[in-house]
Amino acid sequence: xxxxxxxxxxxxxxxxxxxxxxxxxxxxxxxxxxxxxxxxxxxxxxxxxxxxxxxxxxxxxxxxx
Amino acid sequence: xxxxxxxxxxxxxxxxxxxxxxxxxxxxxxxxxxxxxxxxxxxxxxxxxxxxxxxxxxxxxxxxxxxxxxxxxxxxxxxxxxxxxxxxxxxxxxxxxxxxxxxxxxxxxxxxxxxxxxxxxxxxxxxxxxxxxxxxxxxxxxxxxxxxxxxxxxxxxxxxxxxxxxxxxxxxxxxxxxxxxxxxxxxxxxxxxxxxxxxxxxxxxxxxxxxxxxxxxxxxxxxxxxxxxxxxxxxxxxxxxxxxxxxxxxxxxxx
Numbered sequence: 001x002x003x004x005x006x007x008x009x010x011x012x013x014x015x016x017x018x019x020x021x022x023x024x025x026x027x028x029x030x031x032x033x034x035x036x037x038x039x040x041x042x043x044x045x046x047x048x049x050x051x052x053x054x055x056x057x058x059x060x061x062x063x064x065x
Numbered sequence: 066x067x068x069x070x071x072x073x074x075x076x077x078x079x080x081x082x083x084x085x086x087x088x089x090x091x092x093x094x095x096x097x098x099x100x101x102x103x104x105x106x107x108x109x110x111x112x113x114x115x116x117x118x119x120x121x122x123x124x125x126x127x128x129x130x131x132x133x134x135x136x137x138x139x140x141x142x143x144x145x146x147x148x149x150x151x152x153x154x155x156x157x158x159x160x161x162x163x164x165x166x167x168x169x170x171x172x173x174x175x176x177x178x179x180x181x182x183x184x185x186x187x188x189x190x191x192x193x194x195x196x197x198x199x200x201x202x203x204x205x206x207x208x209x210x211x212x213x214x215x216x217x218x219x220x221x222x223x224x225x226x227x228x229x230x231x232x233x234x235x236x237x238x239x240x241x242x243x244x245x246x247x248x249x250x251x252x253x254x255x256x257x258x259x260x261x262x263x264x265x266x267x268x269x270x271x272x273x274x275x276x277x278x279x280x281x282x283x284x285x286x287x288x289x290x291x292x293x294x295x296x297x298x299x300x301x302x303x304x305x306x307x308x309x310x311x312x313x314x315x316x317x318x319x320x
Binding site for chain 1: 080081082083084090103104105106107108109111113114115116118119122131132134140144145147148149151152153219220247269270
């Protein structure tokens with residue numbers, strides 16, 4: 001299926017969020033996820049099913065004021 | 066100073082953005098003596114761009130105050146705060162809800178709404194707000210235990226544009242920790258905030274964009290200490306006219 005990952009269209013084989021992250025190259029533990037604008041806690045990623053066209057945001061620590 | 070029950074010694078809160086290099090950031094943190102550093106969340110790249118920064122910051126041992134910078138709605142800010150809490154493992158959140166893209170002025174209505182919801186969810190909210198007393202009251206009513214009014218627009222370095230309003234805020238909220246957030250340019254601006262009785266100053270660009278960020282971090286810390294000491298020492302009242310400081314009594318007649 002196709003997902004909008006950080007505003008970029010990506011193809012994934014995975015069916016859950018937990019599987020999709022390593023497939024998309026996100027291996028670092030210091031990241032947080034939101035699916036279609038809603039926060040998905042780390043412990044819920046494995047039970048979160050993905051649907052074609054979902055918008056996934058993957059955020060990481062960054063410099064800020 | 067106590068912020069949400071945590072004892073904090075340094076009255077300087079420092080931002081982590083815009084430094085010439087990561088080494089400048091860590092040295093500026095050390096030179097400033099700060100115990101609280103602000104960070105943000107941005108889209109991760111597949112190369113793991115955020116991990117290196119986070120490792121560097123963790124090694125400094127400072128407390129992390131994540132922000133919701135760039136959010137324009139309460140919903141965005143709440144979701145960002147939830148994501149920040151998971152990554153940084155802290156209930157603290159510097160709540161920014163931007164209302165105007167030119168001056169990065171807070172949208173105080175969405176700010177109050179987001180503050181109430183985040184408090185309900187167990188966050189300890191540090192709201193970036195204006196110097197409006199009524200908004201301050203509403204934020205306290207929403208559960209905030211700290212207020213962070215702006216001194217001037219973010220990144221402008223204009224100093225305290227409205228010291229009268231900041232003074233009124235200090236008088237109106239004598240028991241609330243008040244932190245001037247944004248607008249500081251020079252050490253004298255930070256000292257002025259402290260002389261007004263503010264509990265602390267949060268700044269970023271003034272240090273990061275100085276020619277010598279590490280020297281400026283030290284200067285800001287010194288100015289904040291001096292301003293606080295001056296406030297505690299109860300400054301004299303200003304007066305319109307001169308008053309001789311040297312005694313008149315005993316003045317010689319030499320003409």
